[in-house]
Amino acid sequence: MSVAHHKPIVAIHRNDPEWIIALWLAIHGGDPAPHLSAQAIERAATDAIRALSSHLGAVQAKAVNAALGH
Numbered sequence: 001m002s003v004a005h006h007k008p009i010v011a012i013h014r015n016d017p018e019w020i021i022a023l024w025l026a027i028h029g030g031d032p033a034p035h036l037s038a039q040a041i042e043r044a045a046t047d048a049i050r051a052l053s054s055h056l057g058a059v060q061a062k063a064v065n066a067a068l069g070h
Contacts, residue, residue: 017045024048 021044028047046068053064
């Protein structure tokens, strides 16, 4: 799998959305096209937020899912 079109993921980083989405896509997204659509980025962000919300308490997780429309 080639990731030549993406910034390398390094251990030292800022905890910003761009880095988190890049990590999520590197782990779960396979080898996406060099230019991701806004829809693909939103889907990846939503999936990441939903996955992370499973580690919250029940009330908070329910609120996150409601905010995401589920």
